[in-house]
Amino acid sequence: RNLDSVAISRQWNRSANNRSMFTSPQWTYKTQLKDFGKPPEIVNLHWISRWIDKPSFFSSLPSELPVVWSLHDMNPLTGGCHHALDCDQFTNHCCNCPSLKKSGKRDRAWKNFELKAKLYQHINLHFVGNSTWTTQQAQKSALGKYARSIRTIHLGIDTNDYQPIDPSIAKAALRVNPNDFAIAFACADLSDKNKNLSVLLEAIDELAKHYSITLILFGSGQIPALNNQITTLNLGRLSSPHLQSLAYSAADIFVMPSQIESFGLTALESMACGTPVLAFRTGGIPDVVIHGETGWLADEVGSAQSLYQGLHWMVKHSQERSHFGKAARERVEQKFTADLMANSYINLYQELVKK
Template identity: 35%
Template sequence: MVLQLSTFHWEGGAGVAAARLHQALRNAGTDSQLMVSEISSPAPHTTAWADASWKSRKAWGNFVLERLSFLPYEKDKSVRFAFSPAVAGADIADHPLVKQASIIHLHWINFGFLSMKSLEKLFALGKPIVWTLHDMWTFTGGCHYNRGCERYLSHCCYCPYLKKPGEYDIAFTQFEKKQRLYQNTNLTLVSPSRWLDNLVQKAALTNGKPSRAIPNCIDTNFFKPGDRIGARNALGLPADKRLLLFAGANTQDPRKGFTYFREAMQDPDLAGTEVMILGKGKPENFKDMPVKVHFLGKISDSAQMVQAYNAADMLIVPSLEDNLPNTIMEAMACGTPAVGFDTGGIPEMIGHLESGFISKSKSPSSLSEGIQWVLSHNSNGAISEQARAKVLQHYSEEVIARQYSQLYDSLLHG
């Protein structure tokens, strides 16, 4: 049995990716169990660590303690959730599922689910560990994305996220702990993008460790092309406008690059288009957009997400740092082309001038050029077909489950 461990369940990019992989493996006949901190909705072969009210309180307490422990060090509140000290977490080493597991498969485990001590106890069991990285935390001194700092290539210290960066700051300390933790562990690192796998191979903490790139997966029978007019009617959107979709868990997160999108929309050639926005935020955040905005808020229902993708002419992803965004995969599976910046794993997903357009990072004019290219080249649906074909070939459940099954077999049978 393979035990998948994830803080979140069907929530956030990493939580969704972990749940989808678990589902794909089960469908392919692999005995996968998923343990999350707390379950968002009942699901087969899925267990919450917090399966009693006192444990729910403990899970919340661990999250609070984890954040409070960073508070005295944080540079300002904009970095509050961008660095995880991993000082608080659940001890799951004696959990029945952990004892039964032949392989322990970690996903995103921060925010009070597993601490450095929790990991130490898990690793001490001597079982093969597979760790799918959903950001850079595994090989840094605590940041989830490095924002240009390259000290993780040698040794973290003088961390730019801290109020008082120093030679022996908390990034230095966590780096040292991870170094000891990884030393004698049967650890295989998996990155959803080749971009992240390349960083894994360069990082001081992980170079020399077995690593590979295996993308996240998606249910292509659920995320599929549908009736555009019907989708627009259901969401109260105009039937006759060209609609550009921006979807971010937090639209105000600077990492998602919304300001570049706003600037791109000032191009007079885009004056006739309108914008759909999904995610956390408030309508007033978008009042200075130069075109009409349809703010749909946060959508948790997957069927509604499919409608949103089908309603849009394209997805815009101006992220400044990103691994392998689920939104791109979901949109393309629905036959909705994507335009994104040349950052992280995005260029691996969007075939430039085939299934979408890759724009120069931080360039509103290049973003505008990409939007116009898709609008002018997709009138017959050729770009949409290419987008769907790319997902079927590289990200379908069957394709990814097979790659993970082969990895598990190689770890168990050499």
């Protein structure tokens, strides 16, 4: 079974280019609600691509069973891509997909969009965006009209797991030079082009002409060639929140230079550790990072120069940076805890079950 799944996954990958991840609503094996146990009162979906076969699954649902779909990217709203970027075809009907090697008026994206529309109109569907931006994409999508409600529930984290560690202790533990300006970058795959590590490195190369820099990296994947004048600490994949907290706390600034983010979870984790965030003003990040209060938002998305300006300001304003870090922790405690997220979902479940 696993080999079959890998084969189909590779086949789908070959049909897509490197612009955005693209997946089909169909999967290797049929999936039905009964396969998961006794009938529930409500279904909450999250990221289900390459796991659940949507045609067989949605067809097995009772028509009035509430289905909450928590959106972590745009795939449920498009013909296959997980981020539409500058394409707005999803607002009408996906076709001529720029994420496909072979696109046209009735390409794979068009067929997937048709299939999703057919499935969605027969279920009691409710979309939940994890940010204002994600919710807006659901409202703009032509598939969103089949949802009976669309709302925002922000992601939350356990602030007991992610806590500030005294920076001097964190730096000493990781052997970071206390005289260096420490910049942290983290993501699941360091080679992910959307995460823009190369743009950050270009900005740091310029910064290193004037300041001594330590770059703290954590995540899996290959990293590009680095400037040998920059001290680099590659921690690899850190699965423990406690180890992640140590890395965040050792940094003077956490940088998230992504081209697009539905929410920006690593930014939230950094803020919970009292480390301010520098990011591009894109996607759901402005819901998390407040410019001039908990970090810095660069306006020119993808611009190394715009990122450099934010980094340079952060280096020069250590006192303000310290205030940003304290305000960042307070913002997480007030707006983005796991308990707040859980209570919002409980209220939604109760509302839908009563209906």
